[in-house]
Amino acid sequence: xxxxxxxxxxxxxxxxxxxxxxxxxxxxxxxxxxxxxxxxxxxxxxxxxxxxxxxxxxxxxxxxxxxxxxxxxxxxxxxxxxxxxxxxxxxxxxxxxxxxxxxxxxx
Numbered sequence: 001x002x003x004x005x006x007x008x009x010x011x012x013x014x015x016x017x018x019x020x021x022x023x024x025x026x027x028x029x030x031x032x033x034x035x036x037x038x039x040x041x042x043x044x045x046x047x048x049x050x051x052x053x054x055x056x057x058x059x060x061x062x063x064x065x066x067x068x069x070x071x072x073x074x075x076x077x078x079x080x081x082x083x084x085x086x087x088x089x090x091x092x093x094x095x096x097x098x099x100x101x102x103x104x105x106x107x
Contacts, residue, residue, distance in 0.1 A: 001071045013064050017095070020057040023050075025099050 026032055030046035031039050039047065 006068065006071060009064060009068055013061065013068060016057070016061045016064060020054075020061045021095060021099050023054040023057040029054075 022028060029050035031043040034043070036044065
């Protein structure tokens with residue numbers, strides 16, 4: 001992959017991260033604070049669609065970031081699985097903090 005293509009994918013990854021954060025925020029879902037038993041059939045369907053969209057956005061972002069790492073978009077010579085795990089945890093915590101979720105393990 002050419003450097004200009006990698007850069008374009010990196011730019012898309014940044015924009016997609018914002019979309020994934022917005023899609024994953026339950027406050028943005030249909031009938032966000034409404035109990036399931038009070039939702040209409042249409043609201044339940046729309047809420048399920050919102051959840052599926054969030055999952056797909058996050059999956060697409062993860063795949064795009066993996067492609068960037070696999071094609072040399074990551075740090076050179078950094079193939080240690082432990083550092084990959086730490087980097088992924090740090091990125092997940094950063095994304096959770098941006099949407100206001102707690103990262104201390106308590107709900």
